Amino acid sequence: MQENLTFLMGKFPAALPGNLHYARNHMWCRPTDSRLRFGFTAYAVRLMQDVYFLDWQVSPGDAVELMQQIGHIETSKAVADLFAPIGGKVVEFNSELLNDPSPINLDCYAAGWLFEMEGDTAGTMSAAEYYQFLDQNWEKTQRMLKGHM
Amino acid sequence: MSRYRLNVVLSQAQGRNPAKRALEESLAAALLMEPGLDLSIVPYLYDLDADHTGRLFLESVQGDMVVLGWMYPRAAFWLLDRDGIKGHFGESQLKPPAADDEDEDREPEPPQGIGSLNVPDRTIYCLDLRDFDNHKAYVEEVQRIAAECRGRHAAKEAEAARAKLIPVELGLARAGVAPAPTPSFAPEQLLAQPDRRWYPVIDYSRCTNCMECIDFCLFGVYGVDNQDRILVDNQDNCKRGCPACSRVCPEQAIIFPDYKTPAIAGAPVGGISGLKIDLTKLFGGGDAIAIAAQERDHELVRDGREAVGLSVGIPKRQVNKDQQPKDEMDDLMDSLDAMDL
Numbered sequence: 216m217q218e219n220l221t222f223l224m225g226k227f228p229a230a231l232p233g234n235l236h237y238a239r240n241h242m243w244c245r246p247t248d249s250r251l252r253f254g255f256t257a258y259a260v261r262l263m264q265d266v267y268f269l270d271w272q273v274s275p276g277d278a279v280e281l282m283q284q285i286g287h288i289e290t291s292k293a294v295a296d297l298f299a300p301i302g303g304k305v306v307e308f309n310s311e312l313l314n315d316p317s318p319i320n321l322d323c324y325a326a327g328w329l330f331e332m333e334g335d336t337a338g339t340m341s342a343a344e345y346y347q348f349l350d351q352n353w354e355k356t357q358r359m360l361k362g363h364m
Numbered sequence: 365m366s367r368y369r370l371n372v373v374l375s376q377a378q379g380r381n382p383a384k385r386a387l388e389e390s391l392a393a394a395l396l397m398e399p400g401l402d403l404s405i406v407p408y409l410y411d412l413d414a415d416h417t418g419r420l421f422l423e424s425v426q427g428d429m430v431v432l433g434w435m436y437p438r439a440a441f442w443l444l445d446r447d448g449i450k451g452h453f454g455e456s457q458l459k460p461p462a463a464d465d466e467d468e469d470r471e472p473e474p475p476q477g478i479g480s481l482n483v484p485d486r487t488i489y490c491l492d493l494r495d496f497d498n499h500k501a502y503v504e505e506v507q508r509i510a511a512e513c514r515g516r517h518a519a520k521e522a523e524a525a526r527a528k529l530i531p532v533e534l535g536l537a538r539a540g541v542a543p544a545p546t547p548s549f550a551p552e553q554l555l556a557q558p559d560r561r562w563y564p565v566i567d568y569s570r571c572t573n574c575m576e577c578i579d580f581c582l583f584g585v586y587g588v589d590n591q592d593r594i595l596v597d598n599q600d601n602c603k604r605g606c607p608a609c610s611r612v613c614p615e616q617a618i619i620f621p622d623y624k625t626p627a628i629a630g631a632p633v634g635g636i637s638g639l640k641i642d643l644t645k646l647f648g649g650g651d652a653i654a655i656a657a658q659e660r661d662h663e664l665v666r667d668g669r670e671a672v673g674l675s676v677g678i679p680k681r682q683v684n685k686d687q688q689p690k691d692e693m694d695d696l697m698d699s700l701d702a703m704d705l
Contacts, residue, residue, distance in 0.1 A: 240646075241646065259646075259647070262646065263643065282648065282651070282654060282655060282658060284655065284659065287624050292641060293642070293643045294625055294640045294642055294643070294644075295625070295643035295644045295647045296624070296644045296647065297647055298647060298655070
């Protein structure tokens with residue numbers, strides 16, 4: 216079991232649970248039974264701030280490729296297209312979020328889960344690798360944020 | 365000079381959003397009370413096809429024009445240009461509330477596009493109705509623009525008088541005395557609801573005629589005109605919802621006004637937008653070309669054709685990542701550096 220890590224975004228501590236996998240698009244991945252469950256990392260949530268609206272453009276049962284666009288999100292401070300963290304089959308979306316996306320902000324690693332897929336974790340990172348990835352890109356991202364907060 | 369009249373066009377939102385309709389109504393009511401303005405209302409500009417009365421009306425307007433619509437000014441201006449409704453780009457003083465003064469000081473470099481051809485000597489001002497929810501800001505800006513146009517028109521008339529030119533009925537040089545819209549454009553025809561359309565709009569102030577879009581699109585949307593300039597030729601060949609070519613354009617000169625993310629929908633390029641940050645690059649792994657290829661494959665397959673991946677119409681410079689040109693995030697960071705945060 217890997218240790219839990221914390222990445223400091225300025226003063227904000229972004230928790231990175233050690234028992235999860237991570238994708239380059241700032242989603243975490245937890246294998247559950249025969250599926251993989253995904254959600255936004257605390258890093259992503261901190262950048263987005265309050266989620267207002269979430270929209271999926273693929274349906275349960277659809278096969279998707281790595282980085283295929285699957286949806287769109289709008290928050291108090293940001294908009295973004297969303298992309299598949301791995302190639303595989305989307306099996307379920309967290310339908311609670313479509314009425315009320317606040318669990319994404321309140322509990323991003325549990326109640327705020329986004330969707331489940333069938334696929335494998337090849338190509339994902341460990342918490343330590345994701346931490347390094349964030350570290351390498353933090354200065355760049357920080358400068359972008361300063362212009363907007 | 366008091367006879368100068370400014371054409372103001374209010375382009376309605378799609379659908380039946382009550383807040384948008386309310387703004388349109390109060391704005392129209394206020395503008396109708398303003399002297400020196402000729403107000404017309406048409407449906408959503410982007411959806412008007414060549415036969416629509418609203419477009420025929422717009423084509424008939426000579427002289428300066430203010431267009432109020434529910435899209436980015438850059439998107440509206442260039443879609444009108446494509447429709448043959450051309451003019452100089454009018455600068456608006458209206459800035460969305462979140463933009464601050466620092467944006468003004470740090471103007472991005474002016475782009476080096478091929479520009480539009482046969483531009484008549486009149487100015488088109490496009491205003492975005494999503495920026496403010498109160499009509500007063502727009503009325504004030506229209507008044508300011510009207511004063512600017514009157515001043516410019518008066519200066520032209522004075523110069524013409526000095527040169528002792530016979531005022532030739534060009535309609536353009538005498539923009540101010542153009543007659544009101546002809547009665548053949550009946551309101552119910554003007555406002556006939558068009559079907560929704562989806563097609564790219566080229567911003568020729570940025571387009572360098574590199575032709576990457578025509579290489580990339582496999583649906584025949586792009587063509588060239590008789591001067592070998594790129595053109596959106598078969599607009600309705602474009603696959604609804606697909607923005608792929610916009611991601612491929614190295615100058616961000618391709619706009620899809622209805623797309624959800626600001627960069628593709630025609631937000632001002634470079635510098636900080638007053639609106640929300642677009643985090644797409646962060647969540648998409650930053651590889652715009654790969655995403656575009658995915659989107660294109662999706663449309664090919666839906667059309668019953670073979671996916672092609674990166675094997676067709678991808679310029680070599682894009683495939684070679686080490687020499688990848690600066691992307692939007694890099695430009696954003698550079699401009700942030702210049703602000704000395």
